[in-house]
Amino acid sequence: MQLIDTTLVDRPEAPARPVVRERLIVFTRFPEPGQTKTRLIPALGADGAAALQEQMTRHTLRQTEQLAEHCGVEVEVCFAGGTTTLMRQRYGRQRCYVEQSEGNLGERMTRALVRAFDDRVDAAVIIGIDCPGVRPILLRDAFTALRSRDLVLGPATDGGYYLIGLSRPAPELFENVAWGTDTVLETTMTRAREAGLSVHLLETLDDVDRPEDLAVWEQAHGASTGRISFIVPTFNEARNLPGLLALLGTFRDAEVIVADGGSTDDTVDLARAGGARVVLGATGRAAQLNAGAAAATGETLIFLHADTRLTPDGDVAVRRALADPRTAGGCFTAQIDSSAVGMRLIAFGINLRTRLFRLPYGDQALFVRRSVFEAMGGYTRLVIMEDVDFVKRLRRHGRLAVLTARAITSDRRWVANGVLRTTLVNYTAATLYALGVSPERIRRFYDRRLSSGDSSNA
Numbered sequence: 001m002q003l004i005d006t007t008l009v010d011r012p013e014a015p016a017r018p019v020v021r022e023r024l025i026v027f028t029r030f031p032e033p034g035q036t037k038t039r040l041i042p043a044l045g046a047d048g049a050a051a052l053q054e055q056m057t058r059h060t061l062r063q064t065e066q067l068a069e070h071c072g073v074e075v076e077v078c079f080a081g082g083t084t085t086l087m088r089q090r091y092g093r094q095r096c097y098v099e100q101s102e103g104n105l106g107e108r109m110t111r112a113l114v115r116a117f118d119d120r121v122d123a124a125v126i127i128g129i130d131c132p133g134v135r136p137i138l139l140r141d142a143f144t145a146l147r148s149r150d151l152v153l154g155p156a157t158d159g160g161y162y163l164i165g166l167s168r169p170a171p172e173l174f175e176n177v178a179w180g181t182d183t184v185l186e187t188t189m190t191r192a193r194e195a196g197l198s199v200h201l202l203e204t205l206d207d208v209d210r211p212e213d214l215a216v217w218e219q220a221h222g223a224s225t226g227r228i229s230f231i232v233p234t235f236n237e238a239r240n241l242p243g244l245l246a247l248l249g250t251f252r253d254a255e256v257i258v259a260d261g262g263s264t265d266d267t268v269d270l271a272r273a274g275g276a277r278v279v280l281g282a283t284g285r286a287a288q289l290n291a292g293a294a295a296a297t298g299e300t301l302i303f304l305h306a307d308t309r310l311t312p313d314g315d316v317a318v319r320r321a322l323a324d325p326r327t328a329g330g331c332f333t334a335q336i337d338s339s340a341v342g343m344r345l346i347a348f349g350i351n352l353r354t355r356l357f358r359l360p361y362g363d364q365a366l367f368v369r370r371s372v373f374e375a376m377g378g379y380t381r382l383v384i385m386e387d388v389d390f391v392k393r394l395r396r397h398g399r400l401a402v403l404t405a406r407a408i409t410s411d412r413r414w415v416a417n418g419v420l421r422t423t424l425v426n427y428t429a430a431t432l433y434a435l436g437v438s439p440e441r442i443r444r445f446y447d448r449r450l451s452s453g454d455s456s457n458a
Helices: 038-071 084-091 105-118 136-145 184-195 211-224 241-248 267-273 285-295 314-322 341-357 370-376 386-397 412-417 419-434 439-449
Strands: 022-029 074-080 096-099 123-127 151-155 161-166 199-201 228-234 254-260 277-279 300-303 308-310 327-336 366-369 399-409
Touching: 022 038, 022 105, 022 136, 038 074, 038 084, 038 136, 038 211, 038 370, 074 084, 074 105, 084 096, 105 123, 123 136, 136 151, 136 161, 151 184, 161 184, 228 241, 228 285, 228 314, 241 254, 241 267, 241 308, 254 267, 254 285, 267 277, 277 285, 285 300, 285 386, 300 314, 300 370, 314 327, 314 366, 314 399, 327 341, 327 386, 341 412, 341 419, 366 370, 366 386, 370 386, 386 399, 412 419, 419 439
Parallel strands: 022 074, 022 123, 074 096, 151 199, 228 254, 228 300, 254 277, 327 399
Antiparallel strands: 123 161, 151 161, 300 366, 308 399, 327 366
């Protein structure tokens, strides 16, 4: 018998699977106060409605990322208002942005779909940002349905639809439709039958268009953004860290990121033993905070010093504050871990300044929505006063909440340098910064007058 090495025998190649091009088009609007979510302005105000628009856009774009990364779906952000530059600055330069055309909603959607099919895609789906229940698996189901159907629709409970997808052009679906009414879906289905289109319906979901719909967003947003990331910058904090980690371990759905700045004691080992994720390599508080935020997975970021403790209701208070879409971030009420009268007076002054001028400092456990933090570009890498700069920029993105829950800070800096001296140096440094003196000069002034290298500005 003759043996044949089959590895050398030519075999017919299996036919190549056709490459399918699919495009997801996200319809949204630049979040300009007074120009977006106008039906919610009576409940939220113009700024609050714009903040909600931004949050819902970010939420929707996050749902598209898995589709783009794992399924090869093209994602196009089709926007109204603003400019391409503003959209890139707000939502990231890596996305494809296309300005919406003029006309009513039907005309704008028609042109977006025509552009997609002119670009030779095999299927195109349009979604808005008003439906927080949209998930990656639902979007994948829509494209899968279009492999065998002409039209896919995602019905909304208000009689419209949150998603429409086509495997071929069908402009007749968008002509003479009473947009914004409860007959949109019914009209579209009738047009589809008349055109002989095969239809697939997805699950029915709730839109957020009116004040009574806000509970839908709060419920969905709370479920998707429940995780809190505590970011703790450290430098030789072996004494304080174990107690802090034990406390943070009691909070629900939370993670701890320790961003170390080159500790020479047991800080890093203790952090890992305490269950925290450790980020190494960053030096300087601003750089450490940014590095910790980059490693975090939560949608809420709390920046917490190693010598500060939160009261047990801290996580609940933060979640409650951020349930209001107008709130961009905030801080805790300050308390110093000492019964001395002088320490109580200092804490009183800190809280008075915070409530009058909305200018908390880092010792008060600043918290922020992750989306806002990213839109801000994080902390500016200053050698001092990075928290003051951060808070001033944060206030441009929405309300700053001051919680009644407390952040209890060690009195170690006042003990090391004296209450009066420490207080005078802190307030002098803040005044110099307000007058425009460079952070480098302020840092030299600070370090010459205080023995501690801590610069938390409290």
